Amino acid sequence: MARVSSATGAFWRDERVLRAAAQIVSAVLVLAAIAWTVLNLLEAAERRGIALSFGFINLPAEFPISESIIPYDPSKTFGFAFLVGVLNTLKVAVIGVVLATILGTILGLARLSSNWLVNRIALVYIELHRNIPLLVLLFLWYFAVFNKLPSPKDSVVLPGPIFLSQRGLYITSARLAPSGLIFLFALGLGVVLAIVAWVVLRRKREQLGRPTYYAGVSLAILLLVPALGWVASGGNPLVLDVPVLEGFNFKGGLRLTPEFGAMLVGLVTYTAAFIAEVVRSGIQAVDRGQVEAARSVGLGSMQILTLVILPQAMRVITPPLISQYLNLTKNSSLAVAIGYADLFNVGRTMINQSGRAVPIFGMIMATYLLMSLITSLILNLYNRRILRVER
Amino acid sequence: MAEAADPGLLTLRPPEPPGPLAWIRKNLLNTWYNALLTILSFVVLYIVLSAILRWAFFQADWRPVTRNPLLYLVGSYPRAQLWRVGLSLQLVSLLLGISTGLQRGSIRYLAVAVGLILGASSLLPLTGELDSLTARGFLLVNPLLIALGYVLASRLAISGRLLSIGWLASLVLIPILLRGFSQSESVPTVETTAWGGLLVTLFLAVGGILLSFPIGVLLALGRRSTLPVVKLFSTAFIEIVRGVPLVTILFMSSIILALFLPQGFRIDRLIRALLGMTLFSAAYMAENVRGGLQTIPKGQIDAAKAVGLSNFQTTLLIVLPQALRAVIPTIVGQLISLFKDTTLAIIVAINELLSIGKAVLQSDIEFLQLQLEVFVFIAAVFWIFSSVMSYSSRRLEERLGVGER
Numbered sequence: 144m145a146r147v148s149s150a151t152g153a154f155w156r157d158e159r160v161l162r163a164a165a166q167i168v169s170a171v172l173v174l175a176a177i178a179w180t181v182l183n184l185l186e187a188a189e190r191r192g193i194a195l196s197f198g199f200i201n202l203p204a205e206f207p208i209s210e211s212i213i214p215y216d217p218s219k220t221f222g223f224a225f226l227v228g229v230l231n232t233l234k235v236a237v238i239g240v241v242l243a244t245i246l247g248t249i250l251g252l253a254r255l256s257s258n259w260l261v262n263r264i265a266l267v268y269i270e271l272h273r274n275i276p277l278l279v280l281l282f283l284w285y286f287a288v289f290n291k292l293p294s295p296k297d298s299v300v301l302p303g304p305i306f307l308s309q310r311g312l313y314i315t316s317a318r319l320a321p322s323g324l325i326f327l328f329a330l331g332l333g334v335v336l337a338i339v340a341w342v343v344l345r346r347k348r349e350q351l352g353r354p355t356y357y358a359g360v361s362l363a364i365l366l367l368v369p370a371l372g373w374v375a376s377g378g379n380p381l382v383l384d385v386p387v388l389e390g391f392n393f394k395g396g397l398r399l400t401p402e403f404g405a406m407l408v409g410l411v412t413y414t415a416a417f418i419a420e421v422v423r424s425g426i427q428a429v430d431r432g433q434v435e436a437a438r439s440v441g442l443g444s445m446q447i448l449t450l451v452i453l454p455q456a457m458r459v460i461t462p463p464l465i466s467q468y469l470n471l472t473k474n475s476s477l478a479v480a481i482g483y484a485d486l487f488n489v490g491r492t493m494i495n496q497s498g499r500a501v502p503i504f505g506m507i508m509a510t511y512l513l514m515s516l517i518t519s520l521i522l523n524l525y526n527r528r529i530l531r532v533e534r
Numbered sequence: 535m536a537e538a539a540d541p542g543l544l545t546l547r548p549p550e551p552p553g554p555l556a557w558i559r560k561n562l563l564n565t566w567y568n569a570l571l572t573i574l575s576f577v578v579l580y581i582v583l584s585a586i587l588r589w590a591f592f593q594a595d596w597r598p599v600t601r602n603p604l605l606y607l608v609g610s611y612p613r614a615q616l617w618r619v620g621l622s623l624q625l626v627s628l629l630l631g632i633s634t635g636l637q638r639g640s641i642r643y644l645a646v647a648v649g650l651i652l653g654a655s656s657l658l659p660l661t662g663e664l665d666s667l668t669a670r671g672f673l674l675v676n677p678l679l680i681a682l683g684y685v686l687a688s689r690l691a692i693s694g695r696l697l698s699i700g701w702l703a704s705l706v707l708i709p710i711l712l713r714g715f716s717q718s719e720s721v722p723t724v725e726t727t728a729w730g731g732l733l734v735t736l737f738l739a740v741g742g743i744l745l746s747f748p749i750g751v752l753l754a755l756g757r758r759s760t761l762p763v764v765k766l767f768s769t770a771f772i773e774i775v776r777g778v779p780l781v782t783i784l785f786m787s788s789i790i791l792a793l794f795l796p797q798g799f800r801i802d803r804l805i806r807a808l809l810g811m812t813l814f815s816a817a818y819m820a821e822n823v824r825g826g827l828q829t830i831p832k833g834q835i836d837a838a839k840a841v842g843l844s845n846f847q848t849t850l851l852i853v854l855p856q857a858l859r860a861v862i863p864t865i866v867g868q869l870i871s872l873f874k875d876t877t878l879a880i881i882v883a884i885n886e887l888l889s890i891g892k893a894v895l896q897s898d899i900e901f902l903q904l905q906l907e908v909f910v911f912i913a914a915v916f917w918i919f920s921s922v923m924s925y926s927s928r929r930l931e932e933r934l935g936v937g938e939r
Contacts, residue, residue: 166763173767180794187793258568259561260575274920275913276874279888283913287906476779479881487781504790508778515777 184501199497206496208484210400221493225503228489229510235403235485236472239410243471244464246411247418254423265419272416278477280413285405285481292401295392306386306393312404313386316397326380329372337365402483406475414471421467425460426452458529462522469518473511486510598894598901599911602662604669605894606915609730609885613663615714618721619733620672622708627652627676629700631683632692640929645684647922649677705744709737726804730885732915734804738886739873742811743819743865749812750819751858755849757820758827768820775817780878784810788882807879815872822864826857866927870920877916888912 154160188195200222207217211227212234253265272280290309293299298308306313319327344357373380386396399407429452437451478485490507494500563569599606608619627648634645656673663669686692712729714721729737756768775783787810788803795801801809830853838848880889891908895901901908 162761166761169761169767170763183796184794187797190797193793256568256571257561257564258571258575260572260579264575264579270921271917274870274874274917274924276877276888276916278877278880279909279913279916282888282892283906283909287909290905291903473779476781477878479781487779487785491785500790501793504782504786508774508782511778511782512774515773 193501194499195501197502199499199502202497204493204496206492208489208492209482210403210484221497224489224493225486225506228484228486231484231489232472232475232478232486235406235410235475235478235483236468239407239414239471239475240468242407242411243414243418243467246415247467248422250415250419251422251426254419255426269416269419272413273420277409277413277474278480281405281409281477281481284409285401288408289401289405295388304385306388306396308393309401310392310398311401312399313393314397314399315386316384317381318384320376320380320382322376323380325376326369326372329375330369333365333368333372336368337361340364400483402478402481405481406478406483406485410471410474413474414467417467417470418464421460421463422456425456425463428459429455461525461529465518465522465525469515472514476511594907594910595904596907596911598898598904598908600661602894603660604663606731606887606890606912608733609890610728611730611733612724612728615722615724617672618711618714618724622711623652623672624675624679625704625708627679628683629697629704631680632687632697632700633683634680635684635687636692636694636697640926640933643926643929644922645680647926649680651918653677709741726802727885729804731890732887734879734884735873735876735886737804738808738811738876738879738884739869741808742815742872742876743869745808745812746815746819747865749816751823751854753816753820754823754827757824772817772820775814776821780810780814780875781881783814784878784882786810787813803882804884807882807884810882811872811876811879814875815868818868819865822861822868823857825864826859826861827853829860830856863927863931866923866930870923870927873920873923874916887915 184195187193201220203218204221204224205217206224208215208224208227210231212230213227215223215227250265250268253261254269256262256265289311292307292309295306295308295310298306298313300306303315305315338361341357341361344355344360348355348357384395384397386393386398388394433451433455434447437447442450475485476487479488479491482488487507490503494503497503562572604613608616611619630641630645630648634642652673653676656670660669711721712724712733713726714723716723753768753772756764757772759765759768784807788806791801791806791809834852834856835848838852843851876886877888879886880892883889885893891912895905895908
């Protein structure tokens with residue numbers, strides 16, 4: 144910035160002085176506001192005896208949490224309870240992101256379908272979900288669907304068997320039998336060998352210019368090696384844990400609570416509508432000439448999709464997709480309205496239980512900020528890589 | 535006859551519009567897998583639609599909705615004071631009509647939609663407290679006022695500036711009218727705890743977007759400022775608010791904030807929620823406006839400097855008007871999402887539309903199991919409002935796009 148007439152003008156016309164003054168004034172104002180609120184807080188803390196320290200973290204939490212990935216009981220500490228909440232948030236977010244991506248991609252492709260009916264059905268789905276608040280959808284799923292399921296005695300049985308009832312979803316799960324290690328080893332070996340075969344044969348095809356059937360060969364390896372392991376382990380490497388009705392509830396199996404189910408379905412169906420729009424606009428952003436050029440050099444429609452359209456569309460799709468993932472994670476805080484024990488919900492219970500509103504609220508905010516920070520870090524790395532590729 | 539003899543004209547004739555059969559073949563059955571998809575879609579569609587229709591017309595028990603629709607509109611606003619809500623609505627209708635008459639832009643879609651919805655609802659077989667001639671009159675007046683405003687705008691020379699003043703005045707007048715005065719006999723105070731339903735939902739959404747607008751513009755300018763301190767504060771505020779969910783912001787403004795204020799300093803509960811919505815919306819508004827600021831070519835600023843405008847004048851007279859015009863559709867989009875987000879106020883015990891629904895479910899033992907009916911109804915209300923807004927905004931976007939060329 145050029146200095147403006149400081150030699151002749153008064154000092155208040157000097158741009159440097161003005162800039163410095165503006166910054167000092169704004170800094171003083173902001174800092175004074177912060178100081179004022181902090182002083183108020185300290186005064187209120189003294190008057191009402193609110194402790195502001197983090198010492199409570201090691202005290203026993205003394206409240207139950209409805210579900211947890213890690214073993215939890217009320218005798219565990221507040222810090223541990225908070226961790227349970229964070230893990231529950233991550234659980235619904237990670238599963239939700241995977242499912243929402245799948246559903247969103249299907250819907251996005253359906254919107255591009257030349258089939259008029261498929262196209263319109265996808266459009267109606269998207270318009271319906273984008274214009275209804277997520278919380279209303281969650282209420283519908285939780286209060287009107289998952290809570291209305293029959294009692295465990297009359298539960299709906301899906302193949303698996305999976306039992307759907309008011310108490311949640313009981314899924315037949317599998318545990319590894321003692322002899323199962325052989326199978327597990329064979330499974331890992333099969334995957335590794337299949338990948339190696341894929342890479343090697345594909346490179347060979349490019350060098351030799353004739354088909355090497357890389358897909359078929361690696362698929363065969365992927366199926367055959369674990370099958371051999373299955374036989375070697377004596378035919379039953381896995382022990383099924385089938386849920387059994389005992390009294391008023393099921394025992395065994397993997398349980399998903401109705402709260403988790405409603406959260407997951409609500410978040411996935413809602414976010415998928417937004418992801419569908421991201422996918423659609425990303426694919427439409429690829430120049431039509433690219434497809435025509437690919438067709439004219441003789442690529443098939445599958446090859447056009449995987450070799451020409453998707454690599455280019457992914458550049459447009461990835462940044463908004465990642466921010467949709469972050470949205471889904473942040474939206475999982477609505478769990479508090481239907482009683483899923485996520486980070487915010489557990490935090491709120493901790494505030495009620497301990498009275499330490501300020502430090503706990505700080506922890507909640509900091510955790511969400513950390514998630515956002517990591518997301519934007521990934522986004523920046525991706526953008527930088529994309530920029531380098533384009534050069 | 536002469537044309538038929540001319541082969542050149544024959545070949546130039548536009549192709550026949552495809553018949554319905556050709557259309558079906560082209561759009562539904564062009565390949566074997568598309569034919570399969572079509573059949574599958576038809577089956578799914580039939581099953582889903584027939585189930586929905588059967589439920590809606592024969593199985594659903596709509597009494598929680600029909601018994602007292604007024605609850606969903608205004609909550610427990612005193613019934614003797616309802617004319618204040620009606621009058622506010624009519625003021626908005628009149629202004630909307632005048633705006634349509636003056637601008638004739640995409641706002642007419644909004645005006646027509648509002649007029650149709652209000653006019654139609656006055657003729658519907660209304661139930662509960664709405665089933666009165668007075669209530670119907672209050673509703674039916676609105677489309678007439680929109681029409682009146684439209685005519686007035688073309689007959690009288692109402693300037694755009696006067697209209698803006700009218701809108702701004704209404705924004706101040708309506709909350710005052712709804713709240714009332716403590717000393718007054720004719721307009722006594724109605725505490726905000728009595729406000730509810732759609733009234734509160736609209737209050738939070740419209741209030742939030744309007745209050746967040748100036749803050750957002752300042753933050754956007756601050757973030758682009760060359761002053762490091764100003765830039766730091768603006769960026770920090772924007773990124774922190776955007777990094778956390780709205781629930782935490784609402785929780786902060788409603789519950790935590792009280793700890794940071796002097797003793798005895800009480801803010802009304804609805805205003806605290808509005809404050810949370812505003813701060814949240816301001817951060818997103820700032821990013822939208824910043825997007826608009828980035829579209830302004832540097833030449834505009836250089837030209838403004840060349841004709842001797844100061845930095846302040848350049849920003850206020852050259853940069854902002856163009857930037858804001860470019861982001862109007864985005865701001866409408868933000869209004870829609872804020873409108874949907876008002877439902878989160880249920881978590882801090884505000885009686886917005888969704889929490890009225892929950893309360894109605896608990897109001898009668900026969901309603902306890904009718905969650906599906908109540909929440910479907912509320913979803914429909916949100917869907918209609920959001921769709922009308924997003925349709926108007928899309929038309930606006932098209933118009934602005936055309937205008938730029």
